Amino acid sequence: MHKITKPKLFKIRSANQAKKYGIAAVTLKELIKKACHLLKVSSSGGQVCLYEDGTVVTEEYFQNLPDNTELVLLPEGQSWNGLVHEINQVLGLDRDADLLISAAKGLLADERSPKRRRILGDLLRNLRDNSEVESREDDKDWFQGIDARFKTKSAYMKYNCESRIRGYLKEVDGYTRSIPNAKTKSEYKKVVEILAEKLKAARYNGTYFDRSERDVHRLCTEEGWFTCQGAFDENNCTFLHSINPYGNRESRILFSTWNLDHLIEKKRAIIPTLAEALKGNKSGDINVDYFYKLLFTRENLKLVHIVCHKKGAHELSCDSRKIYKRVRRTVK
DNA sequence: TTCCAGTGCGGTTGGGTTCT
DNA sequence: AGAACCCAACCGCACTGGAA
Secondary structure, rough: OOOOOOOOEEEEEEEOOOOOEEEEEHHHHHHHHHHHHOOOOOOOOOOOEHHHHHEEEHHHHHHHOOOOEEEEEEOOOOOOOOHHHHHHHHOOOOHHHHHHHHHHHHHHHHOEEEHHHHHHHHHHHHHHOOOOOEEEEHHHHHHHOOEEEOOHHHHHHHHHHHHHHHHHHHHHHHHHHHOOHHHHHHHHHHHHHHHHHHHHHOHHHHHHHHHOOOOOOOOOOOOOOOOOOOOOOOOOOOOOOOOOOOOHHHHHHOOOOOEEEOOHHHHHHHHHHHHHHOOOOHHHEEEEHHHHHHOOOOEEEEEOOHHHHHHHHHHEEOOOOOEEOOOOOOOO
């Protein structure tokens, strides 16, 4: 009498297609043969492995697999690294972005779990990337709510940066009112005027956000990706924050929560130091260039994600040696 | 001690005015 | 029309000081 062995049941798919088939076999050899036939691949040297983690199934291991285990049929020479393979497929999305978008949309439609909704939503947002187009006509949605005078994304982003930096100047200027001493006040005013001229000449440093600028002048890549530079007291961003406001409207709006953070703080340190330095001194004695750099340039500004924006006191002060113009030493 | 409201600081947005 | 500018309003966080 032959011993009748009950066939085992599996789900099988190939490495490059997600479609799964139910299959039954008594031995590994039989399974491979059937699977090759089913998936229409050559049977020489084929192997099967676990979908989950790529473990290659041996005849002995085969006997211990539970029913309905998901397997992948591998033609000779191919390997399967499980989910990593799938993730890579998703990330290499240039070809099938449209397919992926509709797939993600479909999943999202009847997804209830907030966590999964969030992940699918993020995926969709990232897939719907229009960063390569620049003009208003080509990406109307991006420009929704933006003044009609802006024709290109770069022009708007540049303006956005200019406004932020103009705001800093305005704040420096606003401090004038609170200086009680008339002489100091008028000298302070003169410094503000010089700062304003310098800043104007530099076109308010709007190039920082402008991807069409030369790379030394901009903070982003030429595609428009900005990377968080990390909190003022950190060397880099441990969260790996990054954003491309050129990509879609949502990213553009979200980018407004990113901050240009003064390392040496404008209000707590720079402005009071400047006012103090002018007590009993003339505007001409001040190293205006130093203050300019602190207030308005990358030398003292870090672009940070709101999470990396520490609003508490930075406890950094201006370099006392740089406040005044270098006094000419009397040479004997 | 804990809680809460106020204030100051870091920002942005949006609407309006003035000047060119 | 576009730029520059001004102002009021808003948000979230940190800090503080007084009330419970």
